[in-house]
Amino acid sequence: MGTSRSESAAKYASLASVIRAEVIAGSLPDNHLLPSERDLAEQYAVSRDTVRKMIRLLETEGIVYSAHGRGTFVSPAILRGVHDSIDGFSDAARQRGDLAGQFVLGVEAKGASLALASALGIRPGRIVTHVRRVRLLNRRPVGLHDAYVVTPDEHPIQRAELEQSGSIYATLRSRGVAPVVALDSVSAALAGSEEAALLAVEPGSPLLLCERVAFSDRRTPLEHCVMHYVPSFRFARRITAAFDARS
Amino acid sequence: MGTSRSESAAKYASLASVIRAEVIAGSLPDNHLLPSERDLAEQYAVSRDTVRKMIRLLETEGIVYSAHGRGTFVSPAILRGVHDSIDGFSDAARQRGDLAGQFVLGVEAKGASLALASALGIRPGRIVTHVRRVRLLNRRPVGLHDAYVVTPDEHPIQRAELEQSGSIYATLRSRGVAPVVALDSVSAALAGSEEAALLAVEPGSPLLLCERVAFSDRRTPLEHCVMHYVPSFRFARRITAAFDARS
DNA sequence: GAGTGGTCTAGACCACGTC
DNA sequence: ACGTGGTCTAGACCACTCT
Numbered sequence: 001m002g003t004s005r006s007e008s009a010a011k012y013a014s015l016a017s018v019i020r021a022e023v024i025a026g027s028l029p030d031n032h033l034l035p036s037e038r039d040l041a042e043q044y045a046v047s048r049d050t051v052r053k054m055i056r057l058l059e060t061e062g063i064v065y066s067a068h069g070r071g072t073f074v075s076p077a078i079l080r081g082v083h084d085s086i087d088g089f090s091d092a093a094r095q096r097g098d099l100a101g102q103f104v105l106g107v108e109a110k111g112a113s114l115a116l117a118s119a120l121g122i123r124p125g126r127i128v129t130h131v132r133r134v135r136l137l138n139r140r141p142v143g144l145h146d147a148y149v150v151t152p153d154e155h156p157i158q159r160a161e162l163e164q165s166g167s168i169y170a171t172l173r174s175r176g177v178a179p180v181v182a183l184d185s186v187s188a189a190l191a192g193s194e195e196a197a198l199l200a201v202e203p204g205s206p207l208l209l210c211e212r213v214a215f216s217d218r219r220t221p222l223e224h225c226v227m228h229y230v231p232s233f234r235f236a237r238r239i240t241a242a243f244d245a246r247s
Numbered sequence: 248m249g250t251s252r253s254e255s256a257a258k259y260a261s262l263a264s265v266i267r268a269e270v271i272a273g274s275l276p277d278n279h280l281l282p283s284e285r286d287l288a289e290q291y292a293v294s295r296d297t298v299r300k301m302i303r304l305l306e307t308e309g310i311v312y313s314a315h316g317r318g319t320f321v322s323p324a325i326l327r328g329v330h331d332s333i334d335g336f337s338d339a340a341r342q343r344g345d346l347a348g349q350f351v352l353g354v355e356a357k358g359a360s361l362a363l364a365s366a367l368g369i370r371p372g373r374i375v376t377h378v379r380r381v382r383l384l385n386r387r388p389v390g391l392h393d394a395y396v397v398t399p400d401e402h403p404i405q406r407a408e409l410e411q412s413g414s415i416y417a418t419l420r421s422r423g424v425a426p427v428v429a430l431d432s433v434s435a436a437l438a439g440s441e442e443a444a445l446l447a448v449e450p451g452s453p454l455l456l457c458e459r460v461a462f463s464d465r466r467t468p469l470e471h472c473v474m475h476y477v478p479s480f481r482f483a484r485r486i487t488a489a490f491d492a493r494s
Numbered sequence: 495g496a497g498t499g500g501t502c503t504a505g506a507c508c509a510c511g512t513c
Numbered sequence: 514a515c516g517t518g519g520t521c522t523a524g525a526c527c528a529c530t531c532t
Binding site for chain 2: 030031061065067073075076078079082083084085086121178179180181182183184185186187188189190204205206207208209213215217218219229230231232233234235236237238239240241242
Binding site for chain 2: 500501502503504505509510511512
């Protein structure tokens, strides 16, 4: 784990941890009214602006919500705990108390096909690493991932490297790049014989098909991933109404 | 159509419209460096804080991104234009230049079943309106929606009302409530004979199954919606790395 | 009217990246 | 060293909601 992280978190982030813990600990009922921003500012000896930053943060996490003229409230429990995460799979599993695992089927360097190159915005033929894995949830296969990873220096990823760090993203991070934004698109597909065998379902079963392209902090394409999930697996997300500003 | 909306938008929102238009107009290439916050503040005669609020807004829309110590940049075009929206279907269609439509199969008031009541957090037997619709994209059926709507006063929605306002959410809005947050969960399913007929696919085709519960600004459950989509239909979303703050 | 969140300001300092 | 975004402050006023 992190030996010596930047020891000093921002004030609003620390304050958020305090409030988050209080809310999650659970003494507070759904839609409970929190103290006003001015009161919180005084209580914790910070400026009102810092309190507001803290509230904005907890709001994006779905922990609290504010209403103009009414106050800030604790989100209902159903809405808490669902949040977007870039490492969807293991993160969501951990959050729900499930055990995430994986079985690496193959790690192979190859030149990018035309379709892949266009999806990633790279030169066709550029070296990418194809990683095929079965994703496990509580030791049962639920997903088949085909990841095509673009390494910055065009040095393909080694199997040992991947098994040591445990995840593709961790491997990329160790090379100095990290995915910070991704484009997902979901639809449905039928299981072919190969997918069926790997996922322990009947051929012709419906599968959730999810395609993803992930980008670094500099918006460099890092990975194209094609994922197939069995029907018992569900992806959850929370959507918040967009800000309305036209004309 | 808004005749006399609140005429005065916030400064940061108006400023956002200006920058958004400039970026979308397209003279600016991907990853183009924008002027610094201090420069923008001077240029538009506003405080730096207002500029920052504007940038935060455009960032959530995927229009720009900021990097500590480096500057603020124009998002690559692939990442722009994908944003979460609570009215996923028609909004996403409009955005992609497609023609969204619907065909109402039935509008019926009924008492909530036990399962529905628990999903919505309401009393079993409470009156809800079941609206079944086929969703059209460019005049072809792509989705089957079964919406169960909780009206605040328990007055069921009338078919005429729905056809006049054009959408369930518009109908709810006219009754003083609007969905502002929703929980989605997606998985895969097989088309039964009924779904197949309505969606013009073969029975046994794979379908994208999406379930949603929508809540009002007061976190009152408003709607539970079960949606089935043909494989050619894709839901897209952008995911941004979560803020990391532990301990 | 009293209290709440929302916006805006001006200024200071810190943390990070680049040269 | 310099310029960038990130945090924090203190104060003012506006817009909304409830009673």
